[in-house]
Amino acid sequence: MYKEFTHGARVLPVLRDVNLTLMPGEMVTIIGASGAGKSTLLHCLGTLDLPTRGQILFGDTDITRFSPPQLASFRNETIGFVFQFHHLLGEFTALENAMMPALIGRVAHKEARERAGDMLHAVGLSHRLNHRPGELSGGEQQRVAIARALVMRPRLLLADEPTGNLDTRTSDEVHDLLFRINDEHKMTLLVVTHNMDLAWKVPRRIRMEDGKLVDDVRHDPSAAREPPPAGTSRSS
Ligand SMILES: Nc1ncnc2c1ncn2[C@@H]1O[C@H](COP(=O)(O)OP(=O)(O)O)[C@@H](O)[C@H]1O
Ligand SMILES: [Mg+2]
Numbered sequence: 690m691y692k693e694f695t696h697g698a699r700v701l702p703v704l705r706d707v708n709l710t711l712m713p714g715e716m717v718t719i720i721g722a723s724g725a726g727k728s729t730l731l732h733c734l735g736t737l738d739l740p741t742r743g744q745i746l747f748g749d750t751d752i753t754r755f756s757p758p759q760l761a762s763f764r765n766e767t768i769g770f771v772f773q774f775h776h777l778l779g780e781f782t783a784l785e786n787a788m789m790p791a792l793i794g795r796v797a798h799k800e801a802r803e804r805a806g807d808m809l810h811a812v813g814l815s816h817r818l819n820h821r822p823g824e825l826s827g828g829e830q831q832r833v834a835i836a837r838a839l840v841m842r843p844r845l846l847l848a849d850e851p852t853g854n855l856d857t858r859t860s861d862e863v864h865d866l867l868f869r870i871n872d873e874h875k876m877t878l879l880v881v882t883h884n885m886d887l888a889w890k891v892p893r894r895i896r897m898e899d900g901k902l903v904d905d906v907r908h909d910p911s912a913a914r915e916p917p918p919a920g921t922s923r924s925s
Pocket of ligand 1 (some may be wrong): 722724727729730
């Protein structure tokens with residue numbers, strides 16, 4: 690697929706001839722410099738934006754042909770998002786925030802509450818259901834955002850630098866959580882990250898450069914690993 694942004698007469702190509710197949714249940718990281726097009730790719734895969742040209746197939750269905758209302762309900766039922774900044778609603782509790790996609794998806798209130806409670810339990814926050822985001826730590830806020838992303842039991846979870854804003858120890862906890870939910874819920878998980886520790890732990894790693902996928906490596910995370918190349922950022 691291709692994605693271009695147009696500013697007046699100028700056309701900025703951002704995704705260029707991107708071909709990517711994700712297998713159900715697979716966990717994949719995307720790395721690459723800032724501006725490489727990682728977030729744009731996630732937005733297109735997540736149907737928040739449409740490619741300028743090309744198809745996005747979920748199974749046999751080309752979702753680029755969907756009408757906006759079809760896209761909205763497809764997105765709500767099928768895709769979960771976790772962003773760098775959690776985007777929780779400050780005036781609502783953890784439980785209410787996690788319920789939100791289910792309420793939007795017209796799940797009955799009681800059922801939505803139960804599912805959100807279960808997901809918050811799964812991310813280790815049973816004791817924080819009635820706290821507002823401002824009363825939670827950064828790691829807890831991001832775990833609420835993950836619970837919210839999972840409440841509709843999406844087949845695809847997209848995470849855009851989910852630990853970019855967290856300290857090392859909290860990042861490790863969130864990464865462990867992502868591994869566990871990928872394993873338990875069997876959804877496909879695509880994570881954009883600058884965290885090379887995570888990129889080394891995940892069995893498939895894609896590198897983007899200037900709008901292209903330049904590397905798509907499958908490796909065995911349990912095998913002895915070579916040191917990351919010199920100059921590779923291990924922060925964030
Ligand atoms: N809505 C937009 N309008 C115009 N240009 C955009 C828009 N979104 C992203 N871009 C440009 O596309 C390029 C890739 O951005 P992005 O996908 O956010 O990269 P990354 O997530 O890898 O840092 C950048 O040059 C950015 O300025
Ligand atoms: Mg980005």
